[in-house]
Amino acid sequence: MKQIIVGNWKMNGLTADAAKAADDIGAAMGQDVSGAQVVICPPFTQLALVGPKLREHGIALGAQDCHQDPCGAHTGDIAASMLRDLGVEYVILGHSERRRDHNELDETVREKAVAAAAAGLTPIVCVGESEDQRSAGDSQEAVGWQIQGSLPQGFTGIVAYEPVWAIGSGTAASQQDIADMTQFIREELVRQFGDAGKTIKILYGGSVNGRNAADILPLANVGGALVGNASLAAETFMPIVRAAV
Numbered sequence: 001m002k003q004i005i006v007g008n009w010k011m012n013g014l015t016a017d018a019a020k021a022a023d024d025i026g027a028a029m030g031q032d033v034s035g036a037q038v039v040i041c042p043p044f045t046q047l048a049l050v051g052p053k054l055r056e057h058g059i060a061l062g063a064q065d066c067h068q069d070p071c072g073a074h075t076g077d078i079a080a081s082m083l084r085d086l087g088v089e090y091v092i093l094g095h096s097e098r099r100r101d102h103n104e105l106d107e108t109v110r111e112k113a114v115a116a117a118a119a120g121l122t123p124i125v126c127v128g129e130s131e132d133q134r135s136a137g138d139s140q141e142a143v144g145w146q147i148q149g150s151l152p153q154g155f156t157g158i159v160a161y162e163p164v165w166a167i168g169s170g171t172a173a174s175q176q177d178i179a180d181m182t183q184f185i186r187e188e189l190v191r192q193f194g195d196a197g198k199t200i201k202i203l204y205g206g207s208v209n210g211r212n213a214a215d216i217l218p219l220a221n222v223g224g225a226l227v228g229n230a231s232l233a234a235e236t237f238m239p240i241v242r243a244a245v
């Protein structure tokens with residue numbers, strides 16, 4: 001099955017920047033031979049602009065969050081059906097920056113995953129230990145609890161393992177740490193979902209770049225990457241797409 005390379009633009013990109021990045025990445029896709037499924041998640045404000053530009057080159061559109069309710073009195077929030085209406089296919093949920101900035105709990109992430117799937121979106125649910133949990137030797141325990149709490153019954157989306165300490169730090173987790181944690185996540189998924197857990201894709205995210213992608217992407221339980229900073233420009237993003245297996 002094709003790997004998935006997801007670009008998370010976070011809160012970056014005025015109209016001119018977003019249009020340029022989408023055009024450049026789209027043009028470079030013509031020369032890509034990896035066969036990876038590429039997904040770009042711009043800020044909400046750029047979804048309508050970049051969606052058609054990306055689709056033209058076989059790139060799917062993703063969003064960075066959605067609300068758990070289908071509609072109603074939630075000022076400033078966006079429902080999953082509104083995203084689907086714009087042609088969005090994937091949505092990142094429970095990113096550590098949302099857990100940190102908006103106090104999102106596992107339970108909320110789980111409700112959002114249900115809402116996303118009901119609207120026809122593929123949820124990409126993020127889990128990962130903090131620096132404190134890592135230094136206390138509690139990484140697997142922390143990630144295990146997040147998986148149990150954040151994934152709803154019958155989950156058929158994607159899980160992104162993103163160690164919080166690696167995000168935006170310039171230093172990715174080691175190959176061994178990624179191999180060990182993705183193996184642990186696979187076992188948890190099988191424990192929770194039976195055979196269906198064997199096919200849930202697990203992405204790695206946290207300072208993936210064109211230099212380390214070729215070490216990370218071939219690991220046994222890694223089904224792709226979630227990429228922040230390096231996804232903002234074609235020059236830094238495409239080497240990762242080309243390293244997909």
Ligand code: PEP
Pocket residue numbers: 008162166167168169170205206207208226227228229230
């Ligand atoms: C992310 O925000 O999901 C991420 C992985 O960021 P970066 O690649 O910049 O570490």
